[in-house]
Amino acid sequence: MAKNKNGSGFSRRKFLKGVGVGTGALSAGLLSPAETLSHAGGALAFGTPQGPGAVPITLHINGQAHRLSVEPRVTLLDALRMDLEITGAKRVCDRGTCGACSMLLDGKVIYGCSMLAIDAQGHEITTVEGLSHNGRPHPLMTAFVAHDGQQCGFCTPGFIVASKAFLDRTPHPTREQVNHGLGGNLCRCGTYHGIREAVLDVGNPTGKAKTGGQAHGAL
Amino acid sequence: MQAFDYARPHSLAEALKLLSTDRDAAVVLAGGTDLLSLMKDNVIAPKRLVSLKSIEELHRVEHNAHGLRLGALVTLDTLSTHPVIAQHYPGLAEAALGVSSPQIRNMGTVGGDLCQRPRCWYFRGGYGLLALDQGKALVPDGDNRYHAILGNHGPAYFVNPSSLAPILMALDAKVRVQGPKTSREVPVAEFFRTPTSATEYENVVAANEIVTEVLIPAPAAGSHQAVYEVRQKEALDWPLAAAAVHVHLAGNKVTTARIVLGHVAPTPWRAEAAEQMLVGKAVNEDVATAVGRAAVMGASPLSRNAYKVQLARVAVKRALLRATGQLAVPKA
Numbered sequence: 075m076a077k078n079k080n081g082s083g084f085s086r087r088k089f090l091k092g093v094g095v096g097t098g099a100l101s102a103g104l105l106s107p108a109e110t111l112s113h114a115g116g117a118l119a120f121g122t123p124q125g126p127g128a129v130p131i132t133l134h135i136n137g138q139a140h141r142l143s144v145e146p147r148v149t150l151l152d153a154l155r156m157d158l159e160i161t162g163a164k165r166v167c168d169r170g171t172c173g174a175c176s177m178l179l180d181g182k183v184i185y186g187c188s189m190l191a192i193d194a195q196g197h198e199i200t201t202v203e204g205l206s207h208n209g210r211p212h213p214l215m216t217a218f219v220a221h222d223g224q225q226c227g228f229c230t231p232g233f234i235v236a237s238k239a240f241l242d243r244t245p246h247p248t249r250e251q252v253n254h255g256l257g258g259n260l261c262r263c264g265t266y267h268g269i270r271e272a273v274l275d276v277g278n279p280t281g282k283a284k285t286g287g288q289a290h291g292a293l
Numbered sequence: 294m295q296a297f298d299y300a301r302p303h304s305l306a307e308a309l310k311l312l313s314t315d316r317d318a319a320v321v322l323a324g325g326t327d328l329l330s331l332m333k334d335n336v337i338a339p340k341r342l343v344s345l346k347s348i349e350e351l352h353r354v355e356h357n358a359h360g361l362r363l364g365a366l367v368t369l370d371t372l373s374t375h376p377v378i379a380q381h382y383p384g385l386a387e388a389a390l391g392v393s394s395p396q397i398r399n400m401g402t403v404g405g406d407l408c409q410r411p412r413c414w415y416f417r418g419g420y421g422l423l424a425l426d427q428g429k430a431l432v433p434d435g436d437n438r439y440h441a442i443l444g445n446h447g448p449a450y451f452v453n454p455s456s457l458a459p460i461l462m463a464l465d466a467k468v469r470v471q472g473p474k475t476s477r478e479v480p481v482a483e484f485f486r487t488p489t490s491a492t493e494y495e496n497v498v499a500a501n502e503i504v505t506e507v508l509i510p511a512p513a514a515g516s517h518q519a520v521y522e523v524r525q526k527e528a529l530d531w532p533l534a535a536a537a538v539h540v541h542l543a544g545n546k547v548t549t550a551r552i553v554l555g556h557v558a559p560t561p562w563r564a565e566a567a568e569q570m571l572v573g574k575a576v577n578e579d580v581a582t583a584v585g586r587a588a589v590m591g592a593s594p595l596s597r598n599a600y601k602v603q604l605a606r607v608a609v610k611r612a613l614l615r616a617t618g619q620l621a622v623p624k625a
Contacts, residue, residue, distance in 0.1 A: 121307040123341055126296035146299035146342065149329065169330045171529065173396065182370070182399040188326045189400065192299050193344050239395065254623075257528035258394030 124192070131192050135160060136204030142191075150194045151175045151186030154201065162202035162231045173259030176232035177201045183239035183258070202231035205238060214238060217272035225263035233259050237273045247277045294329070295338040301347050308503060309473050311343045316500040319343055323366055324400040327409040336410070336419060351404075351505060356381075361509040365404030369456075373398060382509060384460040384518035384537060387622060391522045392456050394529035404504040406457045407468065407484065411495065411559075412531055413440065413451035422488050422495060423448045437595035439533070442602055444558035445593060449487050452556045453495070458485065459537035459555035460520050462563065466509040472502045481507075485560040495559065515541045515548070519615035519622060522555075523604040532556045534601050536588070536608035538616045545575040552588055552613075557605050564588035567609065576617040578610075585610035 125146035133140050133153065142157045151168075154160040154177075163186050166174035170188040177186045178200035205212040214237050217223070224230040233256065240247070240255040247255065252273050261269065299322075302308045312319045319341040322328060331337045345351055351366040356377050363372075372378055372389035379386045392398055392406075410416065415424030415431050424431040432440065432450040440450045462481040469478055485496050498504055512518070518539040522532040535555035541548045550571040554562040567588035574580050585606040592602045614620035 121300060121302045121311070123298040123300040123311065125298040126340075129299075145296055147294045147296055147332075168333065170326045170397065170400075173394070176396060179399070183396050184400050185326070185396045188324075188329050188396075190299070190322075190325065190329070190342075190344075193301070193322065193325065193346065236395065253527065254393060255395060258396040260528075 129192060131195055133158075133191065133194060133199060134197065135199045136201060144191050146190060146192050148191050149187050150177075150189045150191045150199070153191035154186065154199075160201055160203060163235075164228055164231060166228065171260070172229070172232075173236060174229050174232040176235045176259060178204075178235060178239060181239070181242065183236050185258075200235070202234050205234065212238065213276050214241075214272065217276045218269065221268040221272040221275065223265055223268035223272040225261075225265050229259060229261045229263075233261070233269055237269070237276075241273065241277050245277060247274065249274065252277075294332045295335070297332075297339055298341050299344065300341065301344040303347055305348055305350070305471060305503065305505065308343050308345060308348060309471065309501065311341065312473075312501040312503070314499065314501050316494075319500070321345060321408075321503055323402045323405040323408075324368070325405075326397055326400050327405065331410060331417075334417060334419075336417060345503070354378075358511060360511040363403050363507045363509070365402060365504045365506055367403045369398040369401045369403075369406065370395070372403070372457075381512065382464065382518070383622070384463070384520050384539065384616070385457065385509070388456050388460045388520045388537065390623075391520065391532070391535070392529075393524075393527060397529065403457065403507055406455050407461075407481075407507075408496065408498065408504060409454050411451035412454050416451060421491055422451060422493075423491050424450065425491060432595065436597055438597040438600075440595055440598055441558045442592045442594050442598055442605065443554070443562050443589070444487060444560065445595060448489065449495075449559045450595065451495075451559055453485055453558065453560050454531055455555065455561065456522075456532075456535075458561040459535055459553040460518065460539070461507060461509065462553045462561050463518065463537040463539035463551040464509050464512065465551075466507055468504055469506045469508065470498055470502050471505045472499065476505070478508065481561070482563065487559040512539070513541060515543060517542060517616040517618075519612050521608045521612035521615060523608055534604035534608045536605065536612040538609070538612040540571065540576075540613075540616055542617070547571050547574055547576065552584070552609060554588060554605055554609070557592075557601060564609065566590055571613075576613055576619070578614065578619070581610040581613040581619075584613060 128143040128145050130143050140158055144153050163177050164174035166172045168187045170185045175186040176183050179197045214234050236259050244251055252270050300311050320339040322342040322344045351364040353364040354367055355362040369389040369392050373386050441452050466481045467478040468484050520537045522535040524530045524532050534557055537553045539551040550568040552564040552567045567584045570587045571584050588609040589602050589606045615622050
């Protein structure tokens with residue numbers, strides 16, 4: 075979405091941001107080098123309150139450190155989407171219910187909408203963008219496509235990330251485990267069947283768990 | 294969300310200094326799953342958040358022969374996966390797993406579960422704990438399908454939202470509350486209260502105090518415990534009714550019993566008549582049914598929530614059957 079086909083660097087997203095009234099003027103690109111360097115490597119804990127205006131912070135996302143300046147009230151999700159243009163995680167309910175904003179924090183799946191960006195410092199954050207390697211899709215992505223695990227696709231990045239965290243802990247799940255393990259994500263199109271099959275497929279490549287509704291995978 | 298300033302102190306002492314006796318001035322931030330929603334909806338608009346996450350001691354799980362000590366920042370995920378908790382406090386692990394979103398379990402904390410605000414739609418809509426619109430109570434003429442069926446004679450009708458409180462109360466747990474000068478241990482049974490005026494809060498933690506840990510005595514030999522929750526869907530949702538049961542058995546006879554209902558009253562609701570009925574008996578399905586019925590004696594449904602009486606009754610019955618191994622407990 076962010077890259078225009080003609081390579082002009084102009085994107086729909088940047089255009090929409092540009093015309094927005096009251097859009098925050100401070101974004102990562104506008105920080106002066108002095109401003110970022112003076113706070114780099116600072117201790118995470120501090121007894122002196124910061125804000126309510128914009129505060130320089132550092133986030134570690136998909137293996138890269140990003141310095142940006144946000145008000146303490148900005149959520150991790152909004153910092154990623156609005157300030158860093160890492161838009162894989164989606165903003166839907168913004169109340170920790172739908173799972174579209176799912177991302178990994180030190181390998182554990184969380185809701186990016188329910189954590190403050192400033193409070194996420196010191197953690198390794200992984201979004202759906204961070205699951206591909208060298209342009210190759212993660213096996214879950216391939217499986218979602220193969221099993222028709224998406225319709226409108228808006229919940230898909232969250233489901234992929236939640237599925238990754240689930241399989242990391244439960245490598246060979248049963249159908250029931252998948253149901254429970256992905257209980258934090260919603261799909262309004264109702265593609266649950268395809269999602270379930272995709273996750274079972276990646277977790278049980280020999281196809282054992284797919285043959286019935288009962289537990290097959292090794293526990 | 295209104296703007297606020299943010300601090301992330303290293304120590305409890307530092308954190309306490311950043312708080313105030315005024316709830317609008319500063320609020321403690323733990324997992325944030327409830328707090329940020331309240332702030333986005335402008336139910337509250339504190340001027341400062343004090344993040345507790347850099348205070349090492351609040352993350353600790355300690356256990357010995359005397360019991361279990363859970364730091365306030367221990368996550369629900371840790372409760373549901375910790376081998377010691379699974380072995381000795383299985384009801385607690387089940388209760389944590391009942392929060393059926395891995396994301397919430399990874400973020401949500403023990404202290405946060407206890408201190409989360411009621412889900413009452415009037416409260417969330419800005420009408421306060423007593424659901425007052427310009428002094429007029431909204432509940433008597435309202436749609437009360439999710440409101441209290443017990444302890445609901447007014448002026449509060451919301452239900453306690455905690456997933457852990459019923460089982461913690463059944464296990465005789467205490468909550469350590471640290472103030473600026475002293476700390477105190479509050480039994481979970483006394484931690485919550487039903488507000489009687491619009492200025493009262495639903496628990497005993499003052500604005501300048503912090504919940505630091507939960508202390509659970511080691512269950513004696515013969516202890517059996519379980520929870521049962523009834524939700525509209527299997528996935529993420531708050532229960533409509535829940536029950537926690539903790540019994541001790543000698544042979545097959547119950548010697549002591551604790552039965553606590555959740556999501557049916559403004560506080561976790563201890564069913565003492567049902568407990569007394571259970572003592573001395575061997576648990577079977579008939580006994581469990583009768584105990585479930587006794588647990589909801591005195592329920593007084595509001596409009597559209599009589600169905601919760603049945604749900605609570607069945608929750609007690611099934612928690613009791615689970616605790617005594619007569620009904621399977623789902624695994625993670």
